[in-house]
Amino acid sequence: MDARRQERARTRGRARRGRSAVALATVRSLSYRYPEGLEALRECSLDLEPGEVVALFGPSGSGKSTLLRALAGLVPHFHGGRFSGRVEVSGLDTRRVRPAELAGTVATLFQDPEDQVVFTRVRAEVVFGLENIGTPPAEIEPRALEALAAVGAAELADRPVAELSGGELQRVCLASVLALRPRLLLLDEPTSQLDPDGAAAAIELARSSGATVVVSEQRPERVLEACDRVLFLEGGRIRDGALPEAWLPREAELPDAEPAGDPVCRLDGVTFGYGDEPVVDGHGLTVGRGEIVALLGPNGSGKTTLAKLATGLLDPWTGSVECEGRACYLSQDPGRYLVAERADE
Structure with a gap:
């Protein structure tokens, strides 16, 4: 093709x-x-x-x-x-x-x-x-x-x-x-x-x-x-x-997923928005240890907001977020992470 x-x-x-x-x-x-x-x-x-x-x-x-x-x-x-x-x-x-x-x-x-x-x-x-x-x-x-x-x-x-x-x-x-x-x-x-x-x-x-x-x-x-x-x-x-x-793009076969381990992150009934406009409305999500989860959706659907809620960068309006251990977040803009003038610094 x-x-x-x-x-x-x-x-x-x-x-x-x-x-x-x-x-x-x-x-x-x-x-x-x-x-x-x-x-x-x-x-x-x-x-x-x-x-x-x-x-x-x-x-x-x-x-x-x-x-x-x-x-x-x-x-x-x-x-x-x-x-x-x-x-x-x-x-x-x-x-x-x-x-x-x-x-x-x-x-x-x-x-x-x-x-x-x-x-x-x-x-x-x-x-x-x-x-x-x-x-x-x-x-x-x-x-x-x-x-x-x-x-x-x-x-x-x-x-x-x-x-x-x-x-x-x-x-x-x-x-x-x-x-x-x-x-x-x-x-x-x-x-x-x-x-x-x-x-x-x-x-x-x-x-x-x-x-x-x-x-x-x-x-x-x-x-x-x-x-x-x-x-x-x-x-x-x-x-x-x-x-x-x-x-050129190539077809790939995805192997069967391994069973997820114990939950390490759980969102229950979470709501959040900007101004008066809700972006995340009553979401629930559980992520198990070792699991890889893909968040898919059109622009503006709340993917980034949900990731920030899960890592504690945003506080939900309602609902609860529980994460075990340390959570890290890599944003869409890598430039925000750079503080030195050179890569080796």
Whole structure:
């Protein structure tokens, strides 16, 4: 199935290139090294055509995010380091213009949605970008609400950002960049916190926007159907073509579960919410020693809240939580755990 998806993507890409469209963005012999000495990109070259959807895959640390930053002008302007080669977007040399001058042309959805949020309310967050690019005042509110509705987040418009789940926040950030109607849309792992339905809708929305889209992803099955071309980064170098076999999804057989041991965590009749809105309503859950339990559900269904209740990070409105021994919690955002500047510290 996935091999056929890749072939369809290559066929669409050849058809587009056969039309000899003038490239919206070009990258020529781009190499980049961060100030700390890490060489992130090596002799990268590519053309991006108007309306093309390009999937960017590669292992962690291969340079995917850095390539997106270079297309947005953030490298080297914000990050410093050693930059050689040339990047042009809509005829503008990204080394000679400030990122702010590209704002009306390029929009970026960052890997961590919390890094992108400025305001405490959803509506203000989506409106902010439109104000920044000089959108006529009469168009700002309608475009913001239209974008929220498009990503399935219309009901979140008046919610505090702090009360959103990870997936809901990612939808809001996607709305904020779609509202800008950019010519080049850069998406850095846009489905990382979305449920499967939300992930499929997000990629299709990006495609239907008419923008040239570059989407960096770790899960090929979520974007292959919608893309025109596949690029694979490895060691900072671009490889155009099919994915390595190791990246293709494979069927797996799950062994029969071993009987669970004595209960180590029990939730009984637990309720909890934010403001006056209940999120967890009368839940009961028992986890046995040595048991592995998967919490599944759409964005905003209460998975994170239930995990925080079980580990004692939140106190329930009603009901009881009993856990034996120490409980640990790893959140969706690993950046919250980092306190030092270097990994070895």
